[in-house]
Amino acid sequence: MVKGTIVKETMLPRKERTDATPKRTLRDDPAFRTAPALRESTLMKAFRAFNILFLCAVVFITLYPFLNIIAQSFSSEGYINSGQVNLYPKGFNVETYKVILADGAFWRNYGNTVLYTVVATAISMVLTTSFAYAIAKKDLKGRGLFIGLAVFTMFFNGGLIPNYVLITSLGMRDTIWAIVLPNAISVFNLLIMKSFFENMPRELEEAASIDGLTQYGILFRIVLPLSKAIVATMVLFYAVANWNSWFSAFLYLDKPDLFPVTIYLRNMIAGVTTAGSAGGTAENVDQIAANIQSVTIVLTVLPILCIYPFVQKYFFSGVMLGSVKE
Amino acid sequence: MTLQLETAADKTTTAEPATAGRRTKGRRAPKTGWKAAIKRDWRLYTLIILPLLYFLVFRYLPMIGNVIAFRRFRPGGNIFGETWVGFQYFQLFINDPSFWQAFQNTIILGLLTLVFTFPMPIIFALLLNELRSRRLKKFVQTAAYLPHFMSIVIIAGMILQIFSLNGTINQISQALFGTTVNFTQDAGWFRPMYISSEVWQTMGWGAILYLAALTRVDESLYEAAKLDGANRWQQTWHVTLPAIRPTIITLLILNIGTFMAVGFEKILLIYNPLNYATSDVISTYLYRVGLESSNFSYAAAIGIFESVIGLTLILSANALSRRLAGTSLW
Incomplete structure (x- = not known):
């Protein structure tokens, strides 16, 4: 920079x-x-x-x-409770895993997370790519205005209450739209894509347009096939953000059937869903809480932990693309 | 993105917006009328329609929606409120001691965050840069970035467990001092808990931009410094640090800009009524009065106050750094 x-x-x-x-x-x-x-x-x-x-x-x-x-x-609650569990399990058992994996609500919420992540990422990609491609064209009239409109929202936003009022009055409560639409475009990602498109050789597009391709044709047949790396990076950025998000769901979803797994976990941490509802008995609710939370955390982060070593270089290169300005 | 504006994007944002804006001014196409432009580029404009609609509806409409701070609002009614009430809600929060407590906590947490979490990535990047083994460097980086990819809910769960009565910190405390502390309930321990976990979360990923800047430092400058007899420490002080100064300043301005938004989601997840005295910040207070007690207008007034301070902070940080350091976002 x-x-x-x-x-x-x-x-x-x-x-x-x-x-x-x-x-x-x-x-x-x-x-x-x-x-x-x-x-x-x-x-x-x-x-x-x-x-x-x-x-x-x-x-x-x-x-x-x-x-x-x-x-x-993997530990038994007696050892957790007496503060003896650190780096390795004590009283090894997989009972809690069995309980959680047999919990219908957990699987429903896990499925919701997958659904929301896929839909939200798809919407985000369509919006971000088309906007970034258009504003990367230096001779587009009104370009400065469009960029300004987007960038301004990085520094100033409507705030919690007006957003809440808006989503509610749009009738989006308890629908998937409240999760996948309000944060569809990340301006940061938009600017990364824009600078990537700007750095594409102009000759390429000029040649394509002489060959009779329209701007749509250029985008779909020339530019996008050449942008696989950046598109992959953006998909990862959005997918991880959506997988991890909880606050929109927390605000706008009331029906437990619609919750993503982050809310399942959040309610567990906040003690809204007591461990009892996930299979514990009244007396040892507090005791096995830590154990159940740990199991849920492990199951939630597992997909990210599995892909993390393979994809982290894309994150790194994405941030680089955003920061390196010629 | 979310209220925190998506931690990832937010904290790693760069000088991009500014340069983008400036460049457009310089290279605007020769004056063509809108009619001609639309005729030529209508396909591009169709690509813009949906995203533009998105920005107008989900970003700009809520900004206008802030007028409810000046109007009486009935849930389920008009989203812009019913009748004008002037500055009534502003007067209300200015006379509200809970608000001022949250305000004070916000400032303290914001300052602590700035002092403790801002320099850490720089130090980390510099130390990482001194490693000779590429494999070790890669390993350290991979491990250190990990917290960044975790949901804040998971991080909150980890914090509460590590600091719980039978968690690791208390095991250490038990072994060393023979006492345990109820960290998660004790107001006096909230700040250390918050700041230390913040450092843990942000140090690795925060170093990324500095590492990138470090790879672009001109090698010949080190050669020159060596010829002048500078040792490794002097090279760091006189070559490396000045070279990454623009990055440091850019990130500092952005950090100051998000000062008021101090980890809202994280605090919401780990605080509880027992430590409100130190943990309740403006955004969490706003959340409680607004959405838990349904005082929409009152909370919107607080929101405006918060946004204006945030905007003022980033504008003045930018102006200050332009004057003093010659580097600025715009």
Whole structure:
């Protein structure tokens, strides 16, 4: 981003350079020639060793909550309750998994999550791609206005209450539309796509239009087939966001049959659905709560954990595309 | 996206919007009338219709819907309210001590977030950049990005478990000090709990843009610095940091812009009435009075107040950085 400024700003201030000059003369002195280099290299070695240790600690701390949840999900509640479960399960059992996997509500909500994710991602992609393609055309009249309209919403939005009133009065409560429509376009994703389309060679489209292709034809037959990487990245961005989303569902859905699995989990955490309804008995409701939560968490993150190692490079390249400005 | 404007997009947004806007001005096509433009590009305009409708209905209509802050509103009635009442609702919240408590909590949490979570990705990126083994670097990155891909509901579940009475933190506390603390219920512990989990969540992914900027630093600058006798630390201070300064400033401005929105969804999931004294922020308070107690107009008034402060913050941060650092979003 803002590439031009880098060189200018990284030029060493004059003061530093003059400060460094005497050092160079010192170094020429044979007595000083070896000593500082040696000292620096041991210091650097120490730093590198420390750095590796530190970053490994960061990795451990980052992964720890996940390992802890997995361990708890396989542990018996007695051990969880006495605070003995950390990295590996104690009193190994899969009873809770059986209970949850046999729960109809869990599967219904899981299915809803899949449905919402697929529909919402499809809608988002259609809207984002068509808008991005049009506003990437530099000679489109009104382009600045269209871009401005979109970008302004990044910094200013209507707020919770007016949105709620609007969705309610549109009659979208307790329908899939309240989940898949209100956040259909992410301006961030839109801008990434726009800059991708802008960087496509113009000659390609000019040649296609000389060959008699219309703007639709160019988009569907030339541009999109060449944009598979960015389209895949955008699909991933939207799909993960939709898979993880809960707040729209929390606001606009009242019927448990419509809940996505994030709401199933949220209600469990908030204690709305007590563990009892998922198979516990009245006395040990609190005790097995942690165990049941862990199992639900594991089952919810499982699909993401499974695809994560393979797709994370696309996320990375997507963010890069958005940030690198020529 | 959602109220937080989709954490992912929000936190990693870049100077893009600004440059986009500026460029359009420079390269506008030679003046053609709308009629000619539509005749030539009607296919492009048809592509725009649906997305434009989306923005108007789901983004701009709610902005106009804010007029209910000045009007009496009946649920189920006109979405723009019934009768004008002026600044009545604004006066109401200005005299409401719960609001001011939420306001104070918002400022404190926002500042703590800025102080603790903003520098961490920079430090992390710099340390990562010093790693020689590419495989180790890749491994650390992969692990550190993971929390970013988790639903906030899952993160909330993890926070509540780790900090629970028999969770890991209390096990450590038990081993070291022989006492346990009810972190999730104790108002005094909410801020540490919130900030530490925020650092955990954002440090890895937040480093991505810095890592990208680091790969673009001109190698010859390091060579020059070495010739001048700069050691590794001096190279970092005089070459690396200035090189990623535009990135730092851009992200700082954006962070300041979302200052008022402090982790609304996360707080909503992990707070409870016992720690409202420190955990209740403007957005959660607005949510409770607006949607749980159905005071739509009152909550809309608070919402406007919040948005205006947010917009003012981002505008002044931008102006300040343009004047002081010569880098700005627009």
